[in-house]
Amino acid sequence: MQTATQLVPLGDRPAWKALQTHFQQIRDRHLRELFAEDPARGERFTAEASGIFLDYSKNRITDETLKLLVQLAEESGVREKIEAMFRGEKINITENRAVLHVALRAPKGESIILDGEDVVPAVHTVLDKMSDFAERVRSGAWRGHTGKRIRNVVNIGIGGSDLGPVMAYEALKHYSQRDLTFRFVSNVDGTDFAEAVQDLDPEETLFLVASKTFTTLETMTNAHSARDWALTKLGDEKAVAKHFVAISTNAKEVTKFGIDTANMFGFWDWVGGRYSMDSAIGLSTMVAIGPENFRAMLAGFHEMDVHFRTTPFEKNLPVLLGLLTIWYTDFFDAQTVAILPYEQYLKRFPAYLQQLTMESNGKHVTLDGRHVTTDTGPIYWGEPGTNGQHSFYQLIHQGTRLIPCDFIGFYKTLNPLGRHHDMLMANVFAQAEALAFGKTAEEVKAEGTADWLVPHRVFEGNRPSNTILAEVLTPAVLGKLVALYEHAVFTQGAIWNIDSFDQWGVELGKVLATRILGELESSSAPDGSHDSSTNSLIQRYRKNK
Numbered sequence: 001m002q003t004a005t006q007l008v009p010l011g012d013r014p015a016w017k018a019l020q021t022h023f024q025q026i027r028d029r030h031l032r033e034l035f036a037e038d039p040a041r042g043e044r045f046t047a048e049a050s051g052i053f054l055d056y057s058k059n060r061i062t063d064e065t066l067k068l069l070v071q072l073a074e075e076s077g078v079r080e081k082i083e084a085m086f087r088g089e090k091i092n093i094t095e096n097r098a099v100l101h102v103a104l105r106a107p108k109g110e111s112i113i114l115d116g117e118d119v120v121p122a123v124h125t126v127l128d129k130m131s132d133f134a135e136r137v138r139s140g141a142w143r144g145h146t147g148k149r150i151r152n153v154v155n156i157g158i159g160g161s162d163l164g165p166v167m168a169y170e171a172l173k174h175y176s177q178r179d180l181t182f183r184f185v186s187n188v189d190g191t192d193f194a195e196a197v198q199d200l201d202p203e204e205t206l207f208l209v210a211s212k213t214f215t216t217l218e219t220m221t222n223a224h225s226a227r228d229w230a231l232t233k234l235g236d237e238k239a240v241a242k243h244f245v246a247i248s249t250n251a252k253e254v255t256k257f258g259i260d261t262a263n264m265f266g267f268w269d270w271v272g273g274r275y276s277m278d279s280a281i282g283l284s285t286m287v288a289i290g291p292e293n294f295r296a297m298l299a300g301f302h303e304m305d306v307h308f309r310t311t312p313f314e315k316n317l318p319v320l321l322g323l324l325t326i327w328y329t330d331f332f333d334a335q336t337v338a339i340l341p342y343e344q345y346l347k348r349f350p351a352y353l354q355q356l357t358m359e360s361n362g363k364h365v366t367l368d369g370r371h372v373t374t375d376t377g378p379i380y381w382g383e384p385g386t387n388g389q390h391s392f393y394q395l396i397h398q399g400t401r402l403i404p405c406d407f408i409g410f411y412k413t414l415n416p417l418g419r420h421h422d423m424l425m426a427n428v429f430a431q432a433e434a435l436a437f438g439k440t441a442e443e444v445k446a447e448g449t450a451d452w453l454v455p456h457r458v459f460e461g462n463r464p465s466n467t468i469l470a471e472v473l474t475p476a477v478l479g480k481l482v483a484l485y486e487h488a489v490f491t492q493g494a495i496w497n498i499d500s501f502d503q504w505g506v507e508l509g510k511v512l513a514t515r516i517l518g519e520l521e522s523s524s525a526p527d528g529s530h531d532s533s534t535n536s537l538i539q540r541y542r543k544n545k
């Protein structure tokens with residue numbers, strides 16, 4: 001494998017240089033022309049793998065672009081880097097860790113060796129323990145301290161220990177056990193906790209404290225408040241054993257909190273927080289949808305893993321998505337990517353992808369510590385359709401910025417209701433068509449529009465999008481979709497040659513917050529050692545709180 005230092009700087013790779021020249025030829029070409037030149041374009045620029053169909057024909061690319069982007073991936077060592085990840089090499093170099101979320105969904109019997117040990121059996125031991133626990137909660141066999149059945153499950157976590165669980169719960173609600181209530185508490189803002197439990201009975205409530213480190217300030221603060229809340233009613237310290245379980249890699253801190261490690265579900269330092277929804281961090285998901293569905297979701301992840309590892313780049317869905325993002329970010333100067341699921345159950349998918357993509361690829365130095373020479377991770381954002389159409393789509397259609405969009409839709413709905421689904425999907429296809437082809441001044445005029453109004457009603461078009469389709473949102477399909485984006489992020493990071501698996505950028509704010517908290521709570525005057533803005537904000541808050 002090429003190491004970071006052997007890898008030719010991005011700007012010096014032949015494919016990059018060729019793409020720069022090529023970009024000059026293609027930057028002003030319109031999708032209208034590209035489609036007119038090639039009637040088969042809409043079929044040719046597509047790829048499909050394990051039921052996930054990608055139409056990427058409405059991108060500002062030609063066969064040459066694709067060839068060069070694939071060449072860039074090869075020259076950037078993407079293939080070798082994929083193998084390094086799957087082999088358990090310590091590719092998260094700044095934390096000296098392997099990156100093995102793919103092991104979380106490796107079937108029994110496969111083996112992935114890390115430091116001389118096969119990690120797959122341990123993954124399945126935890127899965128079995130989770131299954132046993134989930135069944136006991138779902139069946140009512142697991143009782144609260146006073147003997148009542150558990151009716152409410154509250155996941156306390158933040159970042160990857162929240163966004164994955166809440167996204168998956170919402171996405172798979174259709175499959176969930178409806179006599180259980182699920183809540184998710186993440187924010188250190190006390191309102192989050194207060195509102196989550198205000199109508200719950202502690203005797204019937206189980207808290208899942210989800211934290212890889214078990215030291216995260218927000219989570220530990222909420223977990224302590226939860227314990228106080230529960231014990232105020234339950235009265236007895238022993239109740240903790242029946243109402244709290246921990247999901248963590250840190251047994252010492254779990255014990256310190258008062259949770260018996262018998263009630264702890266472990267995982268490993270080679271699972272990054274934002275890649276952890278299919279580890280024990282997914283316990284709330286498993287309680288909600290049951291072990292069988294959870295395993296089906298893992299199988300979906302695994303199918304996409306195999307596809308990513310084995311498929312030639314030209315037909316490789318995550319690679320294609322990753323390459324297209326590089327194309328827009330670094331050549332067209334696009335700043336963002338919009339994620340637009342036309343599936344209400346995926347309402348938290350854009351928020352989930354924000355952490356996955358932006359914590360992974362929001363990096364300013366390469367693996368060898370040099371400042372990057374191109375933009376890296378774009379801003380991901382989005383909302384489910386059709387709601388976004390009545391708010392921000394105006395800017396996507398007629399604003400001055402180029403915003404590549406990923407439309408996600410399904411052939412079938414889980415809730416058939418009259419014409420709703422056809423109407424929903426008509427909007428997916430209409431939006432992608434309108435963005436790509438727009439409406440010319442001639443077309444607007446031909447409708448009888450007054451001359452002065454014509455410019456306002458013109459749609460320039462040439463706005464790129466991908467359309468991703470699958471049959472129906474099942475646990476397996478969710479796994480495939482998440483893995484699709486995980487590996488697209490990997491592909492981007494590999495080309496930028498950055499560490500997609502660390503997150504040093506969250507540290508400074510944490511340290512300063514701890515220091516400032518002392519100043520907000522202290523009875524003595526703050527020492528005024530910050531800048532003048534921060535000093536006076538602290539003073540103002542102290543005076544008015």
Ligand code: F6P
Pocket residue numbers: 158159160161210211212213214215216219272273274359503506
């Ligand atoms: O925001 C930083 C971060 O470390 C994320 O990467 C992680 O998902 C989150 O905090 C929560 O961490 P933990 O699971 O250790 O509480």
